[in-house]
Amino acid sequence: MTGMLPKLLATSALLALAACGAESSKSFDSELGSGVDGGTFGNATMNNTLIQTGQIEYTVALAERFNAEVPDTINFAFDSAQLDAEAMAVLRKQANFIRQFPEVRFRVYGHTDLVGSAGYNQRLGLRRAQAAVAYLTSQGISKSRLEAVVSYGKTRPIVQTDQPEERNRRTVTEVSGFVDSHPLVLNGKYAAIIWREYVASAVVPSEGAPADGG
Template sequence: MAIDRRFFLMGAASLGLAACSDPSHQFNREAGISIDEGGFGNATMHNTMLQSGQISLAEVMTRRFHAEVPSMVNFAFDSAVLDEDAKAILRMQAQWMRQFPELRYKIYGHTDAVGTAAYNIRLGQRRANAVMHYLVSRNIPRNSIIAVVSRGESQPLIASEGYEPANRRTVTEISGLVRRATVMDGQYARIIHREYVASATEQHVSQ
């Protein structure tokens, strides 16, 4: 009888150890036993900085924009014509922009270093204008784009004195809000609430 009880206790102990190693039993572990790898409290800190004015809504949304959609489109040599790849990227930009009518944008046109500086300023402007007109054609209000600027060859992505496809580009940037936000005006809260409601809305597909 003593032997049976000993085996029973050994079996119970092994089951207890198995339970501790099972991730589904993590809630039974001692509070604070997990290692904080540096992320704890970041969300609270972020919201506090936003509402206190230490970071702006434009900064927050700029990071989102660059993380969620491509901000650049490229062009053929000496051209301001949007190809299909460029149009696909701009459709993505337009879809993102329509979600956030509070925001305003700037479009910068760039060229490579082939040709004169004066010619490249004009070419960069034509490229920026082409992007602006396409975004407007995708139902982005013209007054959402507050500047269309040419940088010409002055800000290359890759340092090169010759033909460089990566430098023949436009860049879309968030420049700010439709109006200056006060510290506690709830702009970001309204954006998050709108996204939350939209994410919970059932999508009906017509047959």
Template sequence: MKLVARTLTAQRVRAIGLALPVLTALAACGPGTGGDWNREAGAQIRDAGFGSPTTNNALYHSGQLHYAQVLSQRFAQEVPTTVTFAFNSARLDAEAEAVLRHQAAFMRQFPEVRFSVYGHTDLVGSAGYNQRLGQRRARAVVHHLVALGVERSRLDALVSLGETQPIVATQTEERRNRRTVTEVTGFVERHPAVLDGRYAQIAYRSYVGGSAAQ
């Protein structure tokens, strides 16, 4: 009887051990913990910068949103995404042009992908002037990328004031705040590869191509 009791006890311990991760996961999705069983699929990426949860739901299930995020991460890891500017200037210096050559090379590798360029300023000057300056910086970057062979239709020049997204919170001149940031923002809707839903092939093209060549 003691042997049977010990066996049953051991089985219970193993069962509890197996159940704990499941219970923990369920608790994490319960009310008051940031999760919700009633949330629609895709709602967890509400703040990813790719639209509303309803739109995310459709894009996520088609694969488009997931691979846009994969490409966005790859772009940020493999390419310098930021260009900085002199005070009160939208002129690209030699260092900025070198960064943009890297960006353009990545963009040419993925002709199905859209990008946005966000212009920023530091906190010196009026909001209206800084908005126009940020726009000029974004447009300067887009113009240079087009000169490097990237289709204009794949690029958006946007502005985000330094007052709203400064890297360094200071009222004085700060070069790190005077910048543009280039990001992946989606796919070219009418491109054949996108129409066929070949998002994985798009996202991993360099890896797939490299394997096929070997």
């Protein structure tokens, strides 16, 4: 037993030295313990909360349904953020889907092809995303439900080519989460949110009800 004490003391000293070494790699006047948290300290708790309340599960489920039922991508002409007729038709389909789920938020990402400088394409991608958001809001979607648009510029091409490529010139709309202030969300009724429209679609319309289209 007496032989263990020196070993324990030596081990403690080594651990203390290692901790000092880690701290000494930072600037002399940095806050004590600043190396412990790299900005992700609360992520485990946050993710656990999201899973326990069903937010992650049902956000993924709704995103899969959105991708299955609605085109999520529109394309643009070279060096343009102008929406053509095909793009507007796709955005109307997106708006019809988004309108069914007032509790859900969406995000629009802008992209460009690889022609031109990174800075110019960053701005062009943002203009494209803003054009898509503006059209969605013109279809009655609240801008508060369309999260801040993001531009990836030319950093995420679908096709790796230095030539003009329409498939790279695009915006992509994605499900991003839930509106925190909505009462259904506050009650944690995520399953009801996702499957509500499936239940409604099973109801047989009454005679004389107006038909879609024409």
